[in-house]
Amino acid sequence: MNKIVLLILVVSAFSITSVHAQNKDSLSFDERNKYIYYQVAEETKVKADTLYERALHFLKNAFENDRLKLSKEDKDKAILTGKGGFMVTKKALVSMQDDAKITFNMVIEVKDGKYRYWFTDFAAIPYRRDRYANFSPVDGKKIPLEQGLRKLGQKTLDDYLEQTLINCRNISGVLKTYMQKPSGTPKNDGIKRSVTTKEW
Amino acid sequence: MKRKLLLLSIMSAAIFTAKAQDSTLSITGSVDTYYKYDFADPKGGLGQIPTSFATDHNSLSIGMVDIALKKKISKAAFVGELSFGPRGQYQSIPAGDGNDLNGTNSFHIQNLYISYDLTDKLNVTAGYMGTFIGYEVISPTANFNYSTSYLFTNGPFQNAGFKATYTFSDKVSLMAGIFNDQWNGYRAFENGMDNFGAQLGLHPVEGWDAYLNVITGHTMGTEFDLTTAYQITDMFKLGLNAAVYSSSDYAKANFELPGFAGVALYPQVAVSSSVSLGLRGEYFKFKSDGPDVKAITATANIKAGPLTFIPEVRLDSWNEEAFEKKNGDPTKSASQFLLAAVYAF
Structure with a gap:
């Protein structure tokens, strides 16, 4: 029994430490x-040109277009811009339901050996629910999160900010x-390569 | 102790497994109830204004409990929406298959369809669906006003059929489909799938959406419909619904359906994140020298989490003596107050 209690305490302490470590980065105001x-x-050993190509490849390929896509590239300034969005959900009866879509811009800027990015x-x-029992965007509504306290309320805003950070x-x-x-890393095409079992 | 821990572990594993399997299943819905008072205090328990739902006078009455299941895996999705209660049964859906033996039976189905994304831009859907015509809908969670317009009451509620929707861009989409001969029916009757329907969706600027709709067929006739809404400022939204319906010879002979035309305007102001005020002004006329009506409805939406309170005052005025006063004398106008509570989950 004592061992179990000790194990629970160790696991809990580890979890709390992990959460604190993850929370070092956070949303701020610019x-x-x-x-x-x-x-x-x-990326200390990598030139700016290479980092630029890798960032370009990322914006073009990493996600589905509705989640993140390239919107502007400026090689002279070594800046790339993407547009994206993700769904935030809320608890429904026994499952989650779509509550809103958060849209954002992502900017990536590169230099020799380093890069910075921001959302x-x-x-x-x-x-909200539509006539087909789907949840679809409310026509014409787009609320900047900076106005969220007034237009969404504290609880909803806190929830959206948490999901935005994640x-x-x-x-x-x-x-x-x-x-x-x-940047030329091929996608996993799902084809299983033949495996030899003669040598190991 | 060990047995308890083992049991706990097994239960936890079972819960995690269940959650993983059901992660894309969505169960949502609503419950609504209302009190209405017709100021002429009519006898018989029903109010005088003849549009859909919220029918009962001086009574705490129920709308419906509505439960929608939805699941999408990869490109395939289904929706099954069941409803129980006056609003969700005889006031909005047909009974059974139309045969006498099923005369009082209800399938309780508001939406039952399956859809598939053929490409990122092209979706096909088949089944029994809420109609694409009109501004207002059956679900009280998707309407601002609790009582409904004449345009809503006289148009289709559901259409069963097959449709394809192509999204050209963020600004333009087009739906076209073939639908069963009679509006609202679960199945086609004498004339098969003789309705053609289409919807052109336009989003010219951010905040403005417009839908040009048509449904036409030998059995029911033709309805053209414009539904549009523009969020002009953060606080102010203006909606518009206009429609004209020409009844077919078949519908005149079999259902005695007159044609109609009408327009409704929906200005709404968001006073705060939880309170909105709105008006609905409607002009509606039956064709062929039929009567016409002007109706104005003032509604508030007061939100408290998933619960919305809807106080509403409404005045309808016909060009003929369609109602009765408190003393029984005929009159052209009627008015009512109602308070509804709608809980969405």
Whole structure:
């Protein structure tokens, strides 16, 4: 019994430590008073041109178009811009239902040996039930998250910000993977290669 | 202790497995109830204004409990929506298959369809679906006003059939389909799938959506419909519905359906994140020198989480003596107050 209690305490402590470690990055306000998720990362041995190509490859291929797509490229300034969106859900009867879509812009800027990126211009498009029992966007509604307290209420805004942060972290993780490897990385085509069992 | 831990582990594993399997199944719906008072205090328990739902006078009455199941895996999806209660049965869907033996039977089905995304832009759907015609709908969670317009009441509620929707861009989409001969029926009757329907969706600028709709067939006739809404400012939204319906010879002979034309305007102001105020002004006329009516409805939506309170005052005025006063004398106008509560889940 004592061992079980000890194990639970160790696991709990580990979980709390992990959460704190993950929370080092967070949403902040930029100079325009807009929410921003801003990160700088290093790839010390990689030239700017290469990082640019890898970032371009990321924006073109990493996600479905409705989640993140390339919207502008400027090679002279070494800046790429993408547009994206993700669904935020709320608890329904026994499952989750679409509550809104959060749209955002993502900017990636590269230099020799490092790059920075940020997500900003977050706006919520509310969803509601339509005549076909689907949840679809409310016509004409787009609420910048900076106005969320007034238009969505504290609880909803907090929920949206939390899900926004999680989404930014997820995309960041994928970006870092793309920035670490050559941009021509072929997609997994799902074809199983033959395996030899004679040597091992 | 070990047995308890083992049991706990098995239960946890079962819960996680169930959640993983059901992760894309959506169960949503609503429950609604209302109190209405017709100011002429008519006898017999029913109010005088003849549009759909919220029919009962001086009574705490029920609307419906509505449950929609939806699941989408990859490109294939289904929706099954069941409803129980006056609003969800005889006031909005037909009974059984139309045969005498099924005269009082209800299938409780508002939506039952299967759809498939052939490409990113092209979707095909088959089944029994809420109609694409009109501004207002059956579900109280998707309407601003609780009582309904004459355009809604006299148009189709559902159409069963097959349709294909192509999205050209963020600004333009087109739906075309063939539908069963009679509006609202679960199956075709004498004339098979003789209705053609189409919807051109336009989104010219951010905040403005417009749908040009048509449904036409030998059995029911032809209805043209424009449904549009423009979120002009953060606070102010303006909606419009206009329609004209020409009854076919078949519909005149078999259902005594007159043609009609009408227009309804829906200005709405969001006072805060939880309170909105709106008006509905409608002009509606039956064709061939039939009567006409002007109706104005003032409605508030007061939200408290999933619950919406809807207080509403309505005044209808016909060009002929269609109603009765409190003393029984005929009159052209009638008015009512209602308070509805709608819970969405």
